[in-house]
Amino acid sequence: MTHSDPMDPPVSLAALVDRDVVRAALEPLWTLTRVAVRVLCSDGTSFVSFDDSFGPPAICQYVDGFELSRSACEELVQLTRARQQGARGELVAHRCFTGAEYRECELHVDGRSIGRVVVGPFRPAGMTKAEPVFAGLDRRIDGEFADRELLRLPELTHEQVDAMVRGARATVEGLAARGRDLAVLRAVQSAEQHGPAEELARKNDELERANAHLRELDRVKGNFLATISHELKTPLTSILGYAEMLSENIGGVLPDEQRGFVAVISDRARQLLAMITSIIELARMDQGRLRARATAVSVTELAREVADTFVPSARKKHIQLEVSIDERTPDARGDAGYLRQVLHNLVDNAMKFTPDGGTVSIAISPTTASLADPTDELVGLAVLAHPQPAVEIRVSDTGVGIPQSERGRVFDAFYQVDTGVARQFGGAGLGLAIVRRIVDGLGGLVRADDTPSGTGVAMVVVLPVAAP
Amino acid sequence: MQVDFRSREVTLKLVYYGPSQSGKSSNLRALQDRVAASHRPRLITLDANDDRTLFLDLLPLSIELGEVTLRINLYTVPGKAELSATRRLVLRGVDGVVFVADSRNSATRSNAESFVDLKQNLRDIGRALKDLPLVIQFNKRDAFDVRSDEELCALAQRGSEPVLRAVAPRGEGVCETFTTLLEVVFARLDAAGELSRTLRLSPTQLLELVSKTLALPSAIAGARIGDARS
Numbered sequence: 055m056t057h058s059d060p061m062d063p064p065v066s067l068a069a070l071v072d073r074d075v076v077r078a079a080l081e082p083l084w085t086l087t088r089v090a091v092r093v094l095c096s097d098g099t100s101f102v103s104f105d106d107s108f109g110p111p112a113i114c115q116y117v118d119g120f121e122l123s124r125s126a127c128e129e130l131v132q133l134t135r136a137r138q139q140g141a142r143g144e145l146v147a148h149r150c151f152t153g154a155e156y157r158e159c160e161l162h163v164d165g166r167s168i169g170r171v172v173v174g175p176f177r178p179a180g181m182t183k184a185e186p187v188f189a190g191l192d193r194r195i196d197g198e199f200a201d202r203e204l205l206r207l208p209e210l211t212h213e214q215v216d217a218m219v220r221g222a223r224a225t226v227e228g229l230a231a232r233g234r235d236l237a238v239l240r241a242v243q244s245a246e247q248h249g250p251a252e253e254l255a256r257k258n259d260e261l262e263r264a265n266a267h268l269r270e271l272d273r274v275k276g277n278f279l280a281t282i283s284h285e286l287k288t289p290l291t292s293i294l295g296y297a298e299m300l301s302e303n304i305g306g307v308l309p310d311e312q313r314g315f316v317a318v319i320s321d322r323a324r325q326l327l328a329m330i331t332s333i334i335e336l337a338r339m340d341q342g343r344l345r346a347r348a349t350a351v352s353v354t355e356l357a358r359e360v361a362d363t364f365v366p367s368a369r370k371k372h373i374q375l376e377v378s379i380d381e382r383t384p385d386a387r388g389d390a391g392y393l394r395q396v397l398h399n400l401v402d403n404a405m406k407f408t409p410d411g412g413t414v415s416i417a418i419s420p421t422t423a424s425l426a427d428p429t430d431e432l433v434g435l436a437v438l439a440h441p442q443p444a445v446e447i448r449v450s451d452t453g454v455g456i457p458q459s460e461r462g463r464v465f466d467a468f469y470q471v472d473t474g475v476a477r478q479f480g481g482a483g484l485g486l487a488i489v490r491r492i493v494d495g496l497g498g499l500v501r502a503d504d505t506p507s508g509t510g511v512a513m514v515v516v517l518p519v520a521a522p
Numbered sequence: 523m524q525v526d527f528r529s530r531e532v533t534l535k536l537v538y539y540g541p542s543q544s545g546k547s548s549n550l551r552a553l554q555d556r557v558a559a560s561h562r563p564r565l566i567t568l569d570a571n572d573d574r575t576l577f578l579d580l581l582p583l584s585i586e587l588g589e590v591t592l593r594i595n596l597y598t599v600p601g602k603a604e605l606s607a608t609r610r611l612v613l614r615g616v617d618g619v620v621f622v623a624d625s626r627n628s629a630t631r632s633n634a635e636s637f638v639d640l641k642q643n644l645r646d647i648g649r650a651l652k653d654l655p656l657v658i659q660f661n662k663r664d665a666f667d668v669r670s671d672e673e674l675c676a677l678a679q680r681g682s683e684p685v686l687r688a689v690a691p692r693g694e695g696v697c698e699t700f701t702t703l704l705e706v707v708f709a710r711l712d713a714a715g716e717l718s719r720t721l722r723l724s725p726t727q728l729l730e731l732v733s734k735t736l737a738l739p740s741a742i743a744g745a746r747i748g749d750a751r752s
Contacts, residue, residue, distance in 0.1 A: 059524060059533065059535055059595070059614065059615045061580070061595075061597070061611070061612065061614075062524075062533060062535070062582075062595055164563060164564060164566070164582040164584070165561075165563060165582055165583065165584025165591075165593060166584065166591075166593075231564060231566075234566070235566055235568065238566065238568060238580065239568050242568070242608070242611060256648055257646065257647070257648045260648045261648075424673050424676070424677055433641075433651050433652045433656065433681070433682060433683065434621065434637045434640075434641070434651070434656070434658065434681070434683070435677050435680055435681035435682075436623075436658050436660070436674060436677040436678055436681050436683075436685045437621060437623050437633045437634060437636075437637040437658055438634050438637055438638075439677050440630045440631070440634065441630075441673070462679065499676075499680070501676075
């Protein structure tokens with residue numbers, strides 16, 4: 055997971071800014087005030103430093119002359135370093151036990167610390183005497199001498215020293231920001247030069263592995279499907295066959311009551327077979343991209359054909375089956391076999407949920423819709439889809455209907471609006487899931503709509519038009 | 523996600539992709555204006571006119587989470603069709619993408635072309651868009667002749683990624699787009715528990731913390747299309 059972004063090169067003061075430029079920019083601060091100015095890298099090493107070439111200020115030399123005050127000074131410096139820095143960009147004041155002061159500020163570029171700028175020691179304006187605590191550290195320390203040494207430190211007001219720190223910070227950060235721009239640019243350019251070859255090698259490698267993985271996955275899934283379909287279908291076929299033999303009195307004449315029982319067995323077994331077939335079909339579709347041929351299909355013809363197959367069952371349930379076809383409807387782009395199944399599932403679903411005496415209507419018409427080319431995943435649909443001529447299939451019923459809140463989910467596998475209803479009408483809720491898979495695979499749309507009469511529901515499928 | 527244990531930094535790379543002039547840079551500029559002053563980053567614009575034009579923006583955000591610093595680098599890609607190499611480069615190591623689409627009907631084709639280009643460029647660097655956190659933003663909702671809310675809503679409900687509307691120069695929808703992408707990115711990175719392990723924060727806690735630190739509006743309402751919350 056860890057990788058380095060070629061466009062986010064690491065930052066360091068030395069890599070980003072030219073030392074001589076920083077020197078030239080900060081020198082006037084030192085020349086004008088004679089207060090030491092230091093720029094430190096983030097590891098604490100010195101980057102640029104202006105201080106007296108004759109050594110530390112007199113007061114510091116005096117502090118160093120006594121063991122206790124020297125170690126106190128060292129300790130204080132260490133404590134200061136270890137202390138949590140102020141909030142981003144905040145100036146931090148440090149005070150020495152002699153009364154001398156320092157100002158310090160962290161340097162950042164693009165949210166990363168690159169070092170610090172330290173100004174001092176200086177004598178705060180108005181201070182004429184060393185802090186008594188200094189003289190208290192060692193009996194040999196001469197308070198008056200300490201005062202005189204302190205007075206030799208340049209005097210600055212807090213405003214002056216703050217302005218110095220801010221100026222130094224703005225200068226170094228400004229230079230560093232520009233340096234970082236160049237570093238990013240260089241990194242980008244170098245990556246552009248060297249990237250393609252590495253990319254290609256890695257891509258080939260990944261493709262190789264992905265392919266091997268896919269082949270294995272395909273094999274496993276194929277085996278699973280073959281096994282399931284064999285193990286489930288074979289016993290069912292036997293059940294159906296023997297039930298049929300019984301009802302045909304091949305094993306001896308059955309009393310009417312028992313014959314009724316056998317009819318129920320046959321009926322339920324056929325239902326089970328249909329359901330297993332649907333599950334296998336769905337699994338096949340999930341396994342990979344729908345292997346659909348994109349040819350010009352006359353949906354109007356298909357609709358008539360499918361309607362004809364439902365005439366007997368409609369009669370049995372006293373359902374009125376209406377077909378209304380707009381003859382201007384162009385051919386759809388799709389696969390005749392799959393589209394027949396879409397129509398069949400939609401009508402079958404409508405029939406199932408329509409009570410005796412109700413109406414199921416199939417309407418085919420031209421329309422316009424936002425459709426995308428079929429993709430194996432629906433990523434970016436909102437961007438890829440654009441309004442275009444389309445074919446609409448609308449199958450309406452006068453059944454129980456589907457509440458608005460459930461309409462997005464009726465196309466999910468095994469989804470039933472109301473399990474009570476499902477038990478009453480049978481089925482596993484796979485018909486519409488299959489419709490959705492097919493329509494998605496063909497680059498179409500599917501949705502549940504209101505009917506004009508307000509009862510029942512209309513299932514709408516929109517398909518792209520075949521190229522002329 | 524890039525984890526640097528030495529400097530205790532976790533870096534995320536988010537890319538604003540889209541056709542030329544769809545408002546990618548406007549998004550970064552508006553976001554820059556809206557981030558809390560204490561954390562306001564510099565917008566780095568690379569515009570090098572050498573043998574070929576390289577043009578992109580980088581907005582580096584950084585948020586202190588106790589001992590760890592979370593850095594979020596936001597990039598735009600150059601929109602011009604011929605700069606595909608630079609777009610591939612920007613996409614390397616990407617953790618999430620905002621696709622900034624132009625809402626105008628006239629831009630429908632260039633949006634789709636740019637999206638296909640995104641998919642192809644990702645494929646070229648060995649990544650798949652469907653495995654990458656993605657948020658689609660329909661920008662320029664204030665323009666004339668834009669695609670209707672109803673159409674976008676229907677598509678948003680069918681698609682798998684969040685779709686938001688925006689008017690980037692006015693800042694509308696900009697923070698929402700960013701936080702929505704963060705939400706998706708955090709959830710994705712945490713799928714293997716890596717994020718929680720590295721930062722010791724749940725995705726929800728992290729999102730809250732980032733929104734709070736950057737003073738971004740926490741409620742994502744109204745901008746998201748086809749969502750029950752909008």
